Amino acid sequence: MNAGRAATEVSERHAYDVVVIGAGGAGIRAAIEAHQAGARTAIVCKSLFGKAHTVMAEGGIAAAMRNVWKEDGWQVHFRDTMRGGKLLNNWRMAQLHAQEAPDRVLELEEWGAMFDRTNDGLILQRDFGGHRYARLAHVGDRTGLEMIRTLQQRAVELGIDVFMEYTLQRLLTDAGRVTGAIGYKRQTGELVLFAAKAVVLATGGIGKAWKVTSNSWEYSGDGQAMALEAGAELIDMEMVQIHPTGMIWPPSVRGILVTEGVRGDGGTLKNTSGKRFMFDYIPEFFKAETADTEKEADAWYTDKRNNRRTPDLLPRDEVARAINAEIKAGRGTAHGGVYLDIASRRSPDYIRKRLPSMYVQFKELAGVDITVQPMEVAPTLHYVMGGIRVEADTAATTLPGLYAAGEVAAGMHGANRLGGNSLSDLLVFGRRAGKSAAEYAGRASAPPAANEAQIESAAAAMLKPLGAGDGENPYRIQSELQETMHELVGIIRDESGLKEAIRRIQTYKERLEQVRVPGGRAYNPGWNLALELRSLLMVAEASATSALMRQESRGGHTREDFPKTDGEWGKKNIVSMRQGDTLVQRTEPLPIVPDELKKILEEGAKSE
Amino acid sequence: MTSEYHFRVWRGDVSGGAFQEYRVPEEEGLVVLDVIHRIQQTQQPDLACRWNCKAGKCGSCSAEINGHPSLMCMTRMDEFKEGETVTVQPLQTFPVIKDLVTDVSFNYEVAKTIPAFKPKPREADGTRRMYQEDVDRVQEFRKCIECFLCQDVCHVIRDHEDNKKSFAGPRFFARLAELEMHPLDTNDRVALIKQKHGLGFCNITMCCSEVCPEHIHITDNAIIPLKERVVSEFYDPLAWVKRRLGL
Numbered sequence: 139m140n141a142g143r144a145a146t147e148v149s150e151r152h153a154y155d156v157v158v159i160g161a162g163g164a165g166i167r168a169a170i171e172a173h174q175a176g177a178r179t180a181i182v183c184k185s186l187f188g189k190a191h192t193v194m195a196e197g198g199i200a201a202a203m204r205n206v207w208k209e210d211g212w213q214v215h216f217r218d219t220m221r222g223g224k225l226l227n228n229w230r231m232a233q234l235h236a237q238e239a240p241d242r243v244l245e246l247e248e249w250g251a252m253f254d255r256t257n258d259g260l261i262l263q264r265d266f267g268g269h270r271y272a273r274l275a276h277v278g279d280r281t282g283l284e285m286i287r288t289l290q291q292r293a294v295e296l297g298i299d300v301f302m303e304y305t306l307q308r309l310l311t312d313a314g315r316v317t318g319a320i321g322y323k324r325q326t327g328e329l330v331l332f333a334a335k336a337v338v339l340a341t342g343g344i345g346k347a348w349k350v351t352s353n354s355w356e357y358s359g360d361g362q363a364m365a366l367e368a369g370a371e372l373i374d375m376e377m378v379q380i381h382p383t384g385m386i387w388p389p390s391v392r393g394i395l396v397t398e399g400v401r402g403d404g405g406t407l408k409n410t411s412g413k414r415f416m417f418d419y420i421p422e423f424f425k426a427e428t429a430d431t432e433k434e435a436d437a438w439y440t441d442k443r444n445n446r447r448t449p450d451l452l453p454r455d456e457v458a459r460a461i462n463a464e465i466k467a468g469r470g471t472a473h474g475g476v477y478l479d480i481a482s483r484r485s486p487d488y489i490r491k492r493l494p495s496m497y498v499q500f501k502e503l504a505g506v507d508i509t510v511q512p513m514e515v516a517p518t519l520h521y522v523m524g525g526i527r528v529e530a531d532t533a534a535t536t537l538p539g540l541y542a543a544g545e546v547a548a549g550m551h552g553a554n555r556l557g558g559n560s561l562s563d564l565l566v567f568g569r570r571a572g573k574s575a576a577e578y579a580g581r582a583s584a585p586p587a588a589n590e591a592q593i594e595s596a597a598a599a600m601l602k603p604l605g606a607g608d609g610e611n612p613y614r615i616q617s618e619l620q621e622t623m624h625e626l627v628g629i630i631r632d633e634s635g636l637k638e639a640i641r642r643i644q645t646y647k648e649r650l651e652q653v654r655v656p657g658g659r660a661y662n663p664g665w666n667l668a669l670e671l672r673s674l675l676m677v678a679e680a681s682a683t684s685a686l687m688r689q690e691s692r693g694g695h696t697r698e699d700f701p702k703t704d705g706e707w708g709k710k711n712i713v714s715m716r717q718g719d720t721l722v723q724r725t726e727p728l729p730i731v732p733d734e735l736k737k738i739l740e741e742g743a744k745s746e
Numbered sequence: 747m748t749s750e751y752h753f754r755v756w757r758g759d760v761s762g763g764a765f766q767e768y769r770v771p772e773e774e775g776l777v778v779l780d781v782i783h784r785i786q787q788t789q790q791p792d793l794a795c796r797w798n799c800k801a802g803k804c805g806s807c808s809a810e811i812n813g814h815p816s817l818m819c820m821t822r823m824d825e826f827k828e829g830e831t832v833t834v835q836p837l838q839t840f841p842v843i844k845d846l847v848t849d850v851s852f853n854y855e856v857a858k859t860i861p862a863f864k865p866k867p868r869e870a871d872g873t874r875r876m877y878q879e880d881v882d883r884v885q886e887f888r889k890c891i892e893c894f895l896c897q898d899v900c901h902v903i904r905d906h907e908d909n910k911k912s913f914a915g916p917r918f919f920a921r922l923a924e925l926e927m928h929p930l931d932t933n934d935r936v937a938l939i940k941q942k943h944g945l946g947f948c949n950i951t952m953c954c955s956e957v958c959p960e961h962i963h964i965t966d967n968a969i970i971p972l973k974e975r976v977v978s979e980f981y982d983p984l985a986w987v988k989r990r991l992g993l
């Protein structure tokens with residue numbers, strides 16, 4: 139490409155104080171906060187506004203509001219979160235999250251959200267895995283939709299600028315700070331540039347690197363990759379969450395999420411001989427707080443004072459491994475799943491009222507009536523706990539001017555996320571990121587003029603896959619990557635498999651250089667995938683190399699060759715960063731939990 | 747030879763286009779969106795369509811399938827007869843961008859004209875209380891996934907482009923009904939509903955309710971009650987006299 143062509147290639151240039159990339163719960167909440175703090179703010183998103191992944195969240199928003207159980211409180215929520223995360227969490231994030239989540243839920247109600255109600259007219263809360271008390275504010279099983287619509291409508295009310303179907307691909311930097319981002323406009327294929335004093339990344343997860351996932355095409359790791367490339371750090375990328383219950387049959391629906399609310403509302407897992415097998419998989423760590431008979435487990439739903447929690451609602455990592463073990467032992471269904479039965483345990487009316495979208499999803503996609511028959515389920519990749527390293531209070535990354543919130547950020551959930559803690563995470567840290575970004579923009583000088591050399595190289599790289607001629611098909615590389623990650627960086631890992639995965643990822647990277655996509659620039663899915671593949675390969679590499687480094691099993695990371703948790707590894711984060719074009723890793727000690735919070739963790743354990 | 751699906755998919759852009767024929771090997775349990783994806787993966791990588799959740803929750807993959815406004819992700823291939831040709835075209839009420847992707851910005855513009863939720867003060871104890879019976883009817887409208895199939899099928903704007911200036915469409919009547927029926931809301935939007943949003947254009951043919959993938963009773967539960975509110979506000983003689991007298 140000739141010098142100077144980039145400048146003419148960029149057809150749109152915008153300038154804002156704060157640019158928020160991503161329009162899920164974290165992104166919109168960040169933008170609302172930045173806007174209200176007086177910053178000129180734009181939201182830039184890959185899809186139409188209101189379609190982000192948050193919309194698919196089903197079960198609810200975890201917040202110790204104490205509407206159903208007065209015994210609840212932020213300390214209990216903090217402890218549940220830390221224990222669920224196998225203590226690899228950033229304690230300060232877990233604390234802020236538990237303390238602020240109730241206010242964030244109530245704020246949604248101020249903006250028009252309509253949660254299900256208790257008998258005395260307050261927000262109803264439901265049971266979920268790993269939460270000691272019924273704690274999830276919800277709307278049937280479509281809580282994410284309610285949340286995104288409420289935030290979307292609030293953003294419209296405030297008049298925040300939204301750029302829909304704009305895919306940002308690279309951060310621009312100068313003198314060690316962020317100065318904006320460059321990408322393209324889906325509908326025309328034209329390149330666009332946003333100059334910004336501060337950028338908030340709220341781009342979500344990385345699930346599309348795996349074959350069986352509940353994630354949509356959007357989850358290609360753009361934010362993690364952009365951050366890495368711009369010089370920020372990631373932590374604990376080996377920590378991915380395999381959700382225990384995804385649909386499995388027919389093949390086209392494989393991976394689609396079945397909410398944990400099914401078990402929260404009384405559903406139970408069974409193998410093909412009808413046995414409730416979770417009682418065989420209660421780990422030592424949770425023995426004291428988990429029911430060991432069916433009778434106690436069933437009584438727990440209505441009497442939490444005198445009974446312990448059903449093992450069906452152990453944290454997700456435990457349940458996913460148990461299902462995997464049942465299937466491997468030959469006690470799974472012909473389609474390779476186990477049964478999730480609510481039909482024999484709750485009335486059809488109750489099921490339809492509490493789980494309306496599950497009812498429709500199974501009825502219309504699988505031809506199964508869940509009020510009559512059990513569901514068939516198997517684990518599905520759902521979430522990444524690892525991600526961009528942030529400072530707890532400010533959501534600041536290690537790169538000045540760059541902030542991150544939601545799934546793209548790391549620390550809050552440690553080695554395993556509890557259900558319901560994601561929606562609350564989006565709100566708590568979305569708000570904090572927006573606030574910090576606005577403050578930074580307020581004290582920052584105007585960004586230096588965009589670095590034309592950076593723009594030029596980004597533009598050249600983005601346009602490179604376009605063009606006829608022989609080359610690699612991006613769909614083929616993606617599907618091979620997905621197989622590799624599923625097979626070798628999935629629920630159970632070992633050294634030789636991880637090394638093989640890393641080797642294959644290198645070959646995919648080489649092949650990506652040869653990708654060619656036919657067609658023009660306007661709304662070309664092949665071209666879009668070619669661009670996203672670059673991010674996917676970067677995050678897949680970070681995930682596999684971190685997994686190889688962590689020689690223990692903890693939460694979402696299970697090593698067949700190191701099957702036990704290791705006290706020393708439990709004190710370390712794995713930090714990934716780029717040196718030149720090379721990805722490098724190192725370990726760093728976890729932040730030390732202060733004594734008063736340590737006491738909460740210990741007291742909780744004793745009282746159980 | 748294995749059996750194949752026969753697809754006719756509209757390909758083109760604002761300058762024009764045509765239906766193209768595709769054949770895709772049959773598989774168990776597919777939906778229309780899967781077949782479109784197979785075409786992208788193996789034959790035409792630049793075939794444009796929108797999608798996200800693939801589970802009927804996000805409302806992105808709206809199209810007209812054999813002439814019927816539908817979500818591609820929720821239309822199962824076993825609904826069609828053996829060997830039946832499946833025709834997929836973009837929503838006809840909105841300008842095409844490329845292939846199955848249309849410019850739905852009209853809807854986002856209408857959304858901006860709706861006065862926001864404005865809650866009354868909290869209870870004395872600082873809480874907000876609403877009862878499930880009261881929120882049930884509002885929650886019906888909040889199920890809307892903004893697929894805009896109701897907007898697509900509504901003949902007021904489908905057949906008369908000019909009406910878009912003065913007609914909000916069924917999606918936004920549901921939104922307005924939701925706000926008007928919200929137990930905590932204090933804004934009054936009735937005059938606006940009559941004047942700016944053109945509720946009177948709707949002659950309750952119920953097409954919107956029929957295509958709604960969330961089975962929201964848009965006509966019965968949103969539009970008709972709103973029409974009743976407009977009538978009692980503007981055409982009730984007693985109310986008219988009271989208004990004139992400033993009561």
